[in-house]
Amino acid sequence: xxxxxxxxxxxxxxxxxxxxxxxxxxxxxxxxxxxxxxxxxxxxxxxxxxxxxxxxxxxxxxxxxxxxxxxxxxxxxxxxxxxxxxxxxxxxxxxxxxxxxxxxxxxxxxxxxxxxxxxxxxxxxxxxxxxxxxxxxxxxxxxxxxxxxxxxxxxxxxxxxxxxxxxxxxxxxxxxxxxxxxxxxxxxxxxxxxxxxxxxxxxxxxxxxxxxxxxxxxxxxxxxxxxxxxxxxxxxxxxxxxxxxxxxxxxxxxxxxxxxxxxxxxxxxxxxxxxxxxxxxxxxxxxxxxxxxxxxxxxxxxxxxxxxxxxxxxxxxxxxxxxxxxxxxxxxxxxxxxxxxxxxxxxxxxxxxxxxxxxxxxxxxxxxxxxxxxxxxxxxxxxxxxxxxxxxxxxxxxxxxxxxxxxxxxxxxxxxxxxxxxxxxxxxxxxxxxxxxxxxxxxxxxxxxxxxxxxxxxxxxxxxxxxxxxxxxxxxxxxxxxxxxxxxxxxxxxxxxxxxxxxxxxxxxxxxxxxxxxxxxxxxxxxxxxxxxxxxxxxxxxxxxxxxxxxxxxxxxxxxxxxxxxxxxxxxxxxxxxxxxxxxxxxxxxxxxxxxxxxxxxxxxxxxxxxxxxxxxxxxxxxxxxxxxxxxxxxxxxxxxxxxxxxxxxxxxxxxxxxxxxxxxxxxxxxxxxxxxxxxxxxxxxxxxxxxxxxxxxxxxxxxxxxxxxxxxxxxxxxxxxxxxxxxx
Amino acid sequence: xxxxxxxxxxxxxxxxxxxxxxxxxxxxxxxxxxxxxxxxxxxxxxxxxxxxxxxxxxxxxxxxxxxxxxxxxxxxxxxx
Numbered sequence: 001x002x003x004x005x006x007x008x009x010x011x012x013x014x015x016x017x018x019x020x021x022x023x024x025x026x027x028x029x030x031x032x033x034x035x036x037x038x039x040x041x042x043x044x045x046x047x048x049x050x051x052x053x054x055x056x057x058x059x060x061x062x063x064x065x066x067x068x069x070x071x072x073x074x075x076x077x078x079x080x081x082x083x084x085x086x087x088x089x090x091x092x093x094x095x096x097x098x099x100x101x102x103x104x105x106x107x108x109x110x111x112x113x114x115x116x117x118x119x120x121x122x123x124x125x126x127x128x129x130x131x132x133x134x135x136x137x138x139x140x141x142x143x144x145x146x147x148x149x150x151x152x153x154x155x156x157x158x159x160x161x162x163x164x165x166x167x168x169x170x171x172x173x174x175x176x177x178x179x180x181x182x183x184x185x186x187x188x189x190x191x192x193x194x195x196x197x198x199x200x201x202x203x204x205x206x207x208x209x210x211x212x213x214x215x216x217x218x219x220x221x222x223x224x225x226x227x228x229x230x231x232x233x234x235x236x237x238x239x240x241x242x243x244x245x246x247x248x249x250x251x252x253x254x255x256x257x258x259x260x261x262x263x264x265x266x267x268x269x270x271x272x273x274x275x276x277x278x279x280x281x282x283x284x285x286x287x288x289x290x291x292x293x294x295x296x297x298x299x300x301x302x303x304x305x306x307x308x309x310x311x312x313x314x315x316x317x318x319x320x321x322x323x324x325x326x327x328x329x330x331x332x333x334x335x336x337x338x339x340x341x342x343x344x345x346x347x348x349x350x351x352x353x354x355x356x357x358x359x360x361x362x363x364x365x366x367x368x369x370x371x372x373x374x375x376x377x378x379x380x381x382x383x384x385x386x387x388x389x390x391x392x393x394x395x396x397x398x399x400x401x402x403x404x405x406x407x408x409x410x411x412x413x414x415x416x417x418x419x420x421x422x423x424x425x426x427x428x429x430x431x432x433x434x435x436x437x438x439x440x441x442x443x444x445x446x447x448x449x450x451x452x453x454x455x456x457x458x459x460x461x462x463x464x465x466x467x468x469x470x471x472x473x474x475x476x477x478x479x480x481x482x483x484x485x486x487x488x489x490x491x492x493x494x495x496x497x498x499x500x501x502x503x504x505x506x507x508x509x510x511x512x513x514x515x516x517x518x519x520x521x522x523x524x525x526x527x528x529x530x531x532x533x534x535x536x537x538x539x540x541x542x543x544x545x546x547x548x549x550x551x552x553x554x555x556x557x558x559x560x561x562x563x564x565x566x567x568x569x570x571x572x573x574x575x576x577x578x579x580x581x582x583x584x585x586x587x588x589x590x591x592x593x594x595x596x597x598x599x600x601x602x603x604x605x606x607x608x609x610x611x612x613x614x615x616x617x618x619x620x621x622x623x624x625x626x627x628x629x630x631x632x633x634x635x636x637x638x639x640x641x642x643x644x645x646x647x648x649x650x651x652x653x654x655x656x657x658x659x660x661x662x663x664x665x666x667x668x669x670x671x672x673x674x675x676x677x678x679x680x681x682x683x684x685x686x687x688x689x690x691x692x693x694x695x696x697x698x699x700x701x702x703x704x705x706x707x708x709x710x711x712x713x714x715x716x717x718x719x720x721x722x723x724x725x726x727x728x729x
Numbered sequence: 730x731x732x733x734x735x736x737x738x739x740x741x742x743x744x745x746x747x748x749x750x751x752x753x754x755x756x757x758x759x760x761x762x763x764x765x766x767x768x769x770x771x772x773x774x775x776x777x778x779x780x781x782x783x784x785x786x787x788x789x790x791x792x793x794x795x796x797x798x799x800x801x802x803x804x805x806x807x808x809x
Contacts (some may be wrong), residue, residue, distance in 0.1 A: 013791075044771035062762035067755045094789035098765045125789070251753065257761040282791070286774065297776040387793050394795070497798060499759040502784055502791040 004053045005164050006081070007157075010074060011089035012098050013060035014058050014503040016117045020089050020147040021057045022515055024157060031519045031695075039073045048154065051161040056083065062097075066218040069430070078110055079202050079633045085111045087156065089147070092122035092129055095273055099264045106138070109173035111206050113160045114142045115152075121504075126276040134272045138174075148509060158597065173204050178259045182213060182252060183242045189213075189233055198229045211253040212237045233592035285380075285504035293384055302385055306403070309376075313368045313419075314446070320364035328357030346544060347537070355536025358631060358686065359525070362418050368523050369408055369419040373426060374516040380507035382426055383500060390498060396480045397487025397495065399432035406436070406479060410443030413472050417441040417687040422520065422692055429496030435486050437691055438704050439479040441683035444472055447632035452675055456637060458657045459671040475679055482711065524690075535685050539630045541600075543638075548598035556591045563587060589644040596641050601626045615677060615716040616670040625677070631684050669723040673716040680712035734806065736773075736783075736799040744772040745804035752801035763792055765802060 009024075011017035021029075025044025041056040058077060059070035066072055078086065086105055090098035095116075105112050116131050124657030135142040141159045177183055189209035195198065199208060200221065201247045211219040212233045223230035237252065244250050289710075291297050332349045339345040376382040386400030393402050402424075403411075409420025420440045427433035444452065456467045487493075497528050547553075567580050596602045597619075605622030612622050620642035627638035640656050643663075682705040683691070692701035733748050733749060747769045752760055764787055765771070775784040781796045 056754045063758065065758055067758055091790075094787075096788050097762075097790065100762065100764065127789075128741065253753075253758065254750070254761065258766060261764060261766055282786075285791075289775060289784075293775055293777065293784075299778050316789060383793075387782055387784065388777050388779075390795065391781045497756045498782055498795045499798060500793050501763075502793050504791070536777060568800070 003054045003161070003165065004054065005085065005161050006056065006083040007160055007164075008056050008058050008077060008081075008083040008086045009089065009113075010058045010086055010101065011060060011100060012062050012091060013119075015060070015088040015089045015098060015502055017057070017060055019512055020087075020115065020117060020145070020507065020612045021055065021155070021327070022512055023147045023150050024053075024055055027515065029515070029519070031523060033395050034073050039069050046157070048157055050163070051157070052662045053157060053161070061101065063101060065214065066216045068428075068431050070428075072218060075108070078105075079270075082169070083110070085113060085160050085167070086141070087115055087160050089115045089117050089145075089202055092116045092119050092144075093125050093127060095122075096261070096264055096268060097129075100260060103174075103260055103264060106140070106174045107176065107204075107210065108209050109171035109207070111163060111167040111169075111171070112140050113156070113163055114138075114140065115145045115147075115156050116142060117145045117147050119144045119152075119447065120146050120149075125155070125282065128276065129273045130272050130274075132364040133270065134267070137267055137270060137272065137464075151626065159192075171204065173206060175206065176259060176263045178210075178256055181248075182240065182259075185236055186210065186213065192229060192232070194198045196227070196229050199223065199226055209233070210256065213240065214256060215241075215253065227601065251667060251702060263464065264444045265579075276546060282504055287500075289384070292381070293388060298384075298388055302388055305376075306385075306407055307412070309369075309372045310407055310415065313365060313372065313408070314414060314416075317365045317368045321361050324361045324364065325357065328353055328361070343544075347540065350544075351537040351540035352533070355533045355540075358536065359532045361520060362416070362686065363525065365416055365419050366422065366524050367517055369423060370517045370520040371513060373404070373423060374513040375508050378506065378512055378516075380503040380505045383502050386500065387502060393496075394495060397432070397435055397491075398480075398483050399427055399429050399436070399496070399498075401427045402436040402483075403431065404616070405440040406443060406476075409440040410445040410448070411472075411476060413444040413468065414446045414449055415443060416445050416447075417443065417683055418690050420445075421687060421690045421694055422524070428521075431487065431491050431493050432496060434491050434695055434700065435483040437694055438700065438707075439483045441687050441691075441704065441708070442479040442482070442680055443475050445632065447684070448678055450633060451635050451678055454657055455660075455671040455675055458661050459668040471675060471679065474676070478680060493587060523693075531689050532686055535689070536630070539627075539685070541598050543596065543601045543627065545600060546598065548594050550595055552598070556580060556587070556594070559587055586644070589641075592641050593644040596623060596638070614721065615713060616665075616667075616720040618665045621665075621674065625681065628678065629682055629685055631686070632678070635678065669720060669728045672723070673720040676719055677712045677716040680708075681709045681717060683708065731802050736771075736802040736804050737796050739773045739804060739806060741773050741775055744770065744807040746770050746807055748805050749803040750801060751803070752798070756798060760794075760798070760801070763787065765792075767774060768808070771804070792796065806809075 009017060009021055011020075021042060021044065025046055028046065029042055029044045032043075034041050039059050040149055044055045044057075046053045046055065053657050056077065058074040061068070061071045061074050064075045077083070088102045088105055090102065102112065102114060108398055114134070114555065116129060119129070122129060130142050131142040141163050143152055143156040143159050145156055147153060148540070151582075178186060186206065186209050189212060190205040192198070193205040193208055203211075203219075208219065212223075220234065223233065239250050244252060244255060292301055332353045335348050335353060336345060339348060370727065373382070376385070382401065385403060388400065389403050390400035393400055404426060405420045405424040405542070408415050409417040417440060420443070421437055424433050424436045424440065427436060452468065452471055456464050460467045563580065563584055567577070567584075597606070601622050602619075606619045609617075609619045610623050612618075620639065623642050624635045624639040628635040636656065643656065643659050645655055645659060682688070688701045688705060691704050692698050695701065735744070739745050747765060747767050749756065750760055750765060751765060769787065772786040773783060774781075774786045777784075782793045783796060783799055784791055784793045
């Protein structure tokens with residue numbers, strides 16, 4: 001049995017940590033979430049030189065405080081799981097800042113190996129780093145690596161294995177001096193903690209004391225649950241804070257950071273880091289930025305990039321999407337042929353096959369969009385997009401990165417909210433991300449588009465282009481204003497600090513992009529897939545059961561038989577046959593309508609007519625809207641069924657259009673009200689499931705269904721009633 | 730030594746040394762995590778098309794923050 005070593009991989013964002021993880025584990029990765037939160041947990045397993053490594057990729061952080069979920073996850077993993085060794089990946093060209101995290105890891109005392117990554121870039125920038133010296137000074141192993149090319153990765157693993165064995169699970173902390181004001185308090189606090197064994201099974205005493213001085217929220221909460229010493233420690237921290245405020249106009253957190261950085265810079269000055277002067281640094285990246293973030297050229301280039309991502313995703317994605325749909329259509333036909341007519345056939349075809357087909361048809365889109373997102377993120381361009389658009393989106397309580405989810409969801413009409421919501425992953429600020437997730441589905445996705453085109457074509461035939469344009473503008477306005485509203489009510493709170501690195505432009509590696517894309521896609525198939533199939537079957541049941549009463553069914557049967565008899569008796573005259581065929585079709589349409597009307601969805605639609613009249617919708621429209629929860633394109637086919645036209649193909653809805661035009665329940669005003677409602681009401685359930693996945697709880701998924709529907713109803717009612725008063729109806 | 734001023738006032742291309750960081754809480758911590766501490770040298774390398782946020786060059790990396798966040802940072806401009 002080879003020795004099993006658990007390695008936790010830590011490091012700053014943009015330090016090449018993910019590339020390092022990929023280089024170490026290859027494709028043998030497992031992606032999940034830490035329980036209850038949306039922070040990703042990636043793990044991999046490698047066998048090397050008699051070692052069996054279990055590598056856990058911690059979230060990228062700059063520090064180990066309690067301000068973000070990522071940092072909490074990282075440090076709780078260290079103290080609770082006690083991995084054998086931590087490998088901290090450092091960007092060698094920004095060594096000073098990267099060591100800030102390393103020092104905090106050494107203060108916890110967990111066995112640590114430093115990987116000086118991106119050594120090639122550091123050399124290009126005229127930096128020379130003595131890793132030997134650094135290792136001697138810190139008394140921990142330091143390995144030079146270039147994760148992109150795989151250089152140094154194997155030695156790093158072996159060194160981690162060796163060092164874990166040498167330390168044998170023993171933790172030993174470094175003690176940095178925090179100056180004459182804090183050191184004595186720190187010592188006293190640590191002594192008391194030690195004496196009472198206060199939380200010492202989890203945290204080293206001095207580190208715990210330090211966290212009290214830093215006013216760490218999580219530690220304070222845990223401490224108060226543990227014992228009375230907590231309050232004493234808080235008082236000690238409080239009084240030293242007051243003292244600092246009075247004498248130096250500063251506070252403990254700032255002093256601690258000062259001394260940590262002081263420790264690092266004195267370390268680097270001892271011959272670890274030397275700069276060759278005269279060397280221009282980051283030249284290429286700076287020159288690119290002169291164009292790509294230029295005040296005129298920058299936004300134009302960004303517009304072009306976003307348009308290109310959109311165009312390619314949806315035009316190229318359509319091709320494999322068509323194959324998937326064709327395959328499932330074929331599968332449905334085959335099943336229809338093999339299984340006798342009846343409930344089982346309906347369940348298999350309309351419930352299972354359509355459901356699975358619906359899930360899988362999104363896969364090509366998701367793959368493409370994540371391929372692009374991986375490219376934009378890894379290349380460093382995404383940070384520039386956020387940088388350029390932040391001013392605009394911040395006004396609505398959002399973040400510069402919100403632009404991507406909005407556009408993909410249908411900010412340019414014809415997108416899709418499923419990959420759109422998933423694209424919100426690029427947002428690192430929780431409140432801004434949530435507001436983006438909840439409002440992106442207002443955009444005009446490719447499934448709502450044919451519904452809008454139908455209604456506009458019927459009631460605004462002369463102004464089609466203008467109306468479609470208005471629809472898009474309204475969707476943006478609704479999304480941004482609702483985001484603003486949510487951010488000042490339910491998701492209240494100051495905007496998350498923007499402070500963000502603009503990493504130098506780099507060419508992404510194909511391997512990195514492929515792994516990233518595959519992870520996301522697989523996660524979607526696995527997690528969303530099961531839930532979506534279940535909901536799809538439930539929706540099928542709601543549109544099928546309980547069904548019309550026996551006598552209604554018998555009536556249809558009798559009429560059907562009569563027709564069949566007539567066909568048999570009719571002379572072979574074409575005219576008669578045509579007439580009978582038409583009648584048979586009408587009858588089938590009427591039967592489908594009756595079945596729908598008596599189903600649960602139909603009964604809901606009927607029951608709601610009293611209320612929905614306020615917005616101008618009759619029961620038929622209601623049923624179609626209920627069906628639209630399955631997928632928005634279903635609105636058209638359900639409306640067709642409800643008007644006894646049989647299933648209507650969204651692409652060829654001319655018959656339905658004619659019917660709506662003649663219907664007294666429909667007018668231009670009703671159409672506007674319906675368009676507004678369809679734009680804003682509950683997202684389709686696939687989107688709802690994805691919102692749950694991204695927001696981390698069903699609470700927000702349900703919220704999006706109910707809040708959006710209420711908002712949609714309020715708006716369309718207002719428009720409809722105002723219109724009626726003005727005599728437009 | 731040049732007059733101390735708000736980071737917001739520094740022009741693109743100008744260098745400065747940080748004199749004081751008055752932000753607290755999460756913002757203060759994030760600013761410090763990035764090494765924006767008294768004594769650190771920065772250069773304003775750009776501003777977004779709408780003049781906000783601002784991009785700073787630090788020791789070996791580039792950083793961006795909003796103007797209202799930069800207002801917590803007082804700097805002393807450096808002569809070239």
